[in-house]
Amino acid sequence: MTTDPYRLVVVSAGVSDPSSTRLLADRVAQSVVNAASESGRKTAVTVIDLRELLPELPAALSTQLLGPRFERAVAALGQADAVIASTPVYKAGASGLFTSFFQVLDNDLLIGKPVILAATAGTARHALVVDEEMRALFAYLRALPVPTSLFASTEDWQDDALATRIDRAAHELVLLMASGFARDVREQSWKRYQHSYGSAGGTELDVDTDTDLMRLAAGGSLLGSKDPFDPRES
Amino acid sequence: MQFGIMSVSDITRDPVTGHTPSEAERIDAIVQIAKKTEEVGLDVFAIGEHHNPPFFSSSPTTLLAHIAALTERLVVTTSTTLITTNDPVRLAEEYAMLQHLSKGRMDLMLGRGNTAPVYPWFGQDIRQGLHLALENYNLLHRLWREDVVDWEGKFRTPLQGFTSTPRPLDDVPPFVWHGSIRTPEIAEQAAYYGNGYFANNIFWPKEHYQRLIEYYRKRFEHYGHGTGKQAIVGLGGQAFIAKSSQDAHAQFRPYFNEAPVYGNGPAMEDFEEMTPLSVGSPQEVIDKTLTFREAFGDYQRQLFLMDHAGLPLKTVLEQLDLLGEHVVPVLRKELEAKRDPEAPANPPSHADLVKAKYGDEAPRQPAPNANRGDNVTGGSPYQDSEAEVTAYPTL
Numbered sequence: 001m002t003t004d005p006y007r008l009v010v011v012s013a014g015v016s017d018p019s020s021t022r023l024l025a026d027r028v029a030q031s032v033v034n035a036a037s038e039s040g041r042k043t044a045v046t047v048i049d050l051r052e053l054l055p056e057l058p059a060a061l062s063t064q065l066l067g068p069r070f071e072r073a074v075a076a077l078g079q080a081d082a083v084i085a086s087t088p089v090y091k092a093g094a095s096g097l098f099t100s101f102f103q104v105l106d107n108d109l110l111i112g113k114p115v116i117l118a119a120t121a122g123t124a125r126h127a128l129v130v131d132e133e134m135r136a137l138f139a140y141l142r143a144l145p146v147p148t149s150l151f152a153s154t155e156d157w158q159d160d161a162l163a164t165r166i167d168r169a170a171h172e173l174v175l176l177m178a179s180g181f182a183r184d185v186r187e188q189s190w191k192r193y194q195h196s197y198g199s200a201g202g203t204e205l206d207v208d209t210d211t212d213l214m215r216l217a218a219g220g221s222l223l224g225s226k227d228p229f230d231p232r233e234s
Numbered sequence: 235m236q237f238g239i240m241s242v243s244d245i246t247r248d249p250v251t252g253h254t255p256s257e258a259e260r261i262d263a264i265v266q267i268a269k270k271t272e273e274v275g276l277d278v279f280a281i282g283e284h285h286n287p288p289f290f291s292s293s294p295t296t297l298l299a300h301i302a303a304l305t306e307r308l309v310v311t312t313s314t315t316l317i318t319t320n321d322p323v324r325l326a327e328e329y330a331m332l333q334h335l336s337k338g339r340m341d342l343m344l345g346r347g348n349t350a351p352v353y354p355w356f357g358q359d360i361r362q363g364l365h366l367a368l369e370n371y372n373l374l375h376r377l378w379r380e381d382v383v384d385w386e387g388k389f390r391t392p393l394q395g396f397t398s399t400p401r402p403l404d405d406v407p408p409f410v411w412h413g414s415i416r417t418p419e420i421a422e423q424a425a426y427y428g429n430g431y432f433a434n435n436i437f438w439p440k441e442h443y444q445r446l447i448e449y450y451r452k453r454f455e456h457y458g459h460g461t462g463k464q465a466i467v468g469l470g471g472q473a474f475i476a477k478s479s480q481d482a483h484a485q486f487r488p489y490f491n492e493a494p495v496y497g498n499g500p501a502m503e504d505f506e507e508m509t510p511l512s513v514g515s516p517q518e519v520i521d522k523t524l525t526f527r528e529a530f531g532d533y534q535r536q537l538f539l540m541d542h543a544g545l546p547l548k549t550v551l552e553q554l555d556l557l558g559e560h561v562v563p564v565l566r567k568e569l570e571a572k573r574d575p576e577a578p579a580n581p582p583s584h585a586d587l588v589k590a591k592y593g594d595e596a597p598r599q600p601a602p603n604a605n606r607g608d609n610v611t612g613g614s615p616y617q618d619s620e621a622e623v624t625a626y627p628t629l
Contacts, residue, residue: 056504058500059500059504059505059508062496062500063496063500065500065504065505065508065509067504067508196416197416197417197418197445197446198416198441198442198445202441205445207418207422207449209422213364213365213368213419214418214419214422216365216368216369216372216419217368217419217420217422217423217426218422218423218426218457219372219375219426219427220372221369221372221386221387221388222365222369222387222388223386223387223388225388
């Protein structure tokens with residue numbers, strides 16, 4: 001059994017300094033480190049502070065050109081055993097920086113990876129953003145958010161219940177990491193997900209020549225093959 | 235190694251003067267640019283194909299035939315010809331005609347096109363763009379190689395006993411490039427047929443192209459056309475040249491900042507660092523261009539995008555002077571010195587292809603049989619065609 005440390009990547013979209021979003025993420029990370037250590041595993045934590053990626057964001061959004069910081073972030077997430085994703089809520093939604101960052105990533109970068117979703121806000125009225133919006137984003141990415149969502153508005157910081165929820169989410173994350181789910185998906189069923197050439201952070205470079213399109217490219221014919229876009233052929 | 239210019243055919247407002255050229259002005263300008271391309275010692279002129287404003291080049295073969303008539307050495311080509319929305323039968327006919335009129339000084343590059351609304355205008359569906367590209371080329375390939383084609387596919391009306399006229403010049407089909415930036419199937423098709431592969435080399439970091447070019451070379455070898463090094467690779471690139479780096483940046487910045495292709499996103503300096511764009515002195519452009527060979531291996535054609543983003547004609551012509559006088563001669567020398575002898579120096583010319591097909595024999599010159607009165611010549615359209623069925627004597 002491997003005893004390599006877990007690789008935990010923290011993505012924080014907080015923009016102030018100090019930032020409560022980053023503070024929440026750090027508390028969650030600490031709790032994950034503690035929980036992992038109780039089960040005899042070390043954890044290596046890498047933090048991606050999205051503020052630092054801001055100068056590279058316009059190019060990434062408009063031309064898919066990833067600058068060096070983005071490249072490092074993608075590499076870290078590609079290697080991660082689990083992710084903590086923490087954002088402030090603005091105008092009833094996860095921050096634009098947070099959403100933009102995950103929209104730029106390849107669709108298959110985070111498949112099967114356990115994620116703790118966390119958000120901060122100035123009012124408890126934003127509480128459902130984590131479950132109604134962030135969970136959908138990570139569902140699209142085929143990541144595996146833990147059942148316990150974390151949300152901290154101003155009053156939560158004085159409440160022990162937040163610490164309880166943090167520890168619960170951390171425990172769930174460690175269980176999912178320990179199960180090896182993400183690794184097994186990569187080893188056993190990775191091909192069943194849609195990939196494009198160079199996706200998954202540039203690692204998806206196998207070309208399957210046993211497809212209708214590849215046979216067509218090599219002088220074959222589509223006649224007799226199913227047309228996925230033709231409603232008459234369903 | 236061939237060097238040339240590729241134009242997208244955009245009609246863009248000059249952000250410095252505020253002037254937007256008319257279609258007539260831009261079409262006159264492009265002819266001058268093409269003539270200048272030959273004058274300054276470059277080898278190739280390529281034009282894109284678009285079917286919507288603000289672009290003028292909907293009919294590339296008409297333009298290229300005109301340019302071929304006004305030039306003597308220049309190879310005319312496309313960047314790209316839409317293999318998705320054009321009928322491959324029309325492409326076979328039009329480009330064979332261009333080949334005759336230019337006396338073989340042409341080739342063409344096939345692409346899918348990235349403008350979604352164009353597909354329905356021509357009765358197609360962009361979701362099937364890749365299927366269309368692959369199937370259409372399979373047909374085009376046969377139309378240029380077989381006098382009489384029976385064919386059935388998924389998209390186009392089937393053909394029975396069809397002859398595409400005129401037959402290619404000397405019965406040798408034009409050389410074809412397949413352009414792609416992210417699709418292994420296109421690289422596969424280029425490799426399968428032993429055709430050229432072109433990466434536009436404009437937007438993305440070079441790693442994206444590197445992978446596909448490597449794949450193309452590997453498959454070219456797999457299909458028995460030669461070694462990977464012998465595969466025919468072309469690259470785009472873009473440059474803005476001035477005496478000094480500072481001048482180049484100052485002159486190009488307003489155009490860069492407003493050019494739609496750059497998406498108003500990255501700063502010019504970042505774009506230079508992350509993409510093949512070079513803005514600078516001739517030496518800087520030379521140095522940057524030499525890195526392409528290091529990344530992709532020996533290649534046979536380098537096209538520069540210089541006529542775009544609202545740059546006025548005068549500036550484009552000056553750019554061509556600088557490119558032809560100070561950049562390309564050095565690149566020719568350096569790249570030739572570095573070239574692996576196994577790699578071809580140039581893509582195949584018409585003369586090379588004639589030689590490859592006929593050796594020292596005279597090329598075939600198809601002459602049709604007489605019209606039978608029904609406006610077709612039947613299954614043996616040419617005087618040297620094999621007879622379709624034995625003609626039994628009549629009483």
